[in-house]
Amino acid sequence: MKAIYIAMMAVAGVVMTGQAQAADESALAKQKGCLACHVVDKKLVGPSYKDVAAKYKATDAAQLAEKIKKGGSGVWGAVPMTPNNVTDDEAKRLVTWILSLK
Numbered sequence: 001m002k003a004i005y006i007a008m009m010a011v012a013g014v015v016m017t018g019q020a021q022a023a024d025e026s027a028l029a030k031q032k033g034c035l036a037c038h039v040v041d042k043k044l045v046g047p048s049y050k051d052v053a054a055k056y057k058a059t060d061a062a063q064l065a066e067k068i069k070k071g072g073s074g075v076w077g078a079v080p081m082t083p084n085n086v087t088d089d090e091a092k093r094l095v096t097w098i099l100s101l102k
């Protein structure tokens with residue numbers, strides 16, 4: 001029972017604070033292998049997520065989610081991002097998290 005109560009409070013907290021406090025999706029990013037090429041505050045194979053957050057606005061989220069799924073290159077350099085095995089929902093959650101890392 002206690003776990004359910006805590007989970008409900010967490011959901012309520014997210015709903016109330018809205019976009020300002022996106023859920024921490026670093027565990028999902030790790031599970032999906034993103035962190036092999038990306039670090040939050042350092043350039044690795046790909047740009048740091050803070051740099052990505054600084055470059056884009058919330059209105060770019062759909063485009064970024066698409067790129068995470070399909071991969072691509074040319075924005076940060078010649079090295080391509082390979083397509084990632086994520087669902088639409090996971091891609092959106094990851095983008096929301098990344099864009100919150102300003």
Ligand code: HEC
Nearest residue numbers: 032034037045046072073074075076077079080081084094
């Ligand atoms: C094989 C290495 C690699 C993996 C794995 C990887 N990325 Fe990338 N990522 C890159 C590179 C390289 C770029 C820069 C692409 C470019 O310059 O257009 C990039 C760019 C991005 C961008 C910015 C896109 C843009 O157009 O500016 C986002 C957001 C991103 N990655 C998120 C993710 C997420 C989320 C995952 C995990 C699901 C992931 N990446 C997995 C290498 C990777």
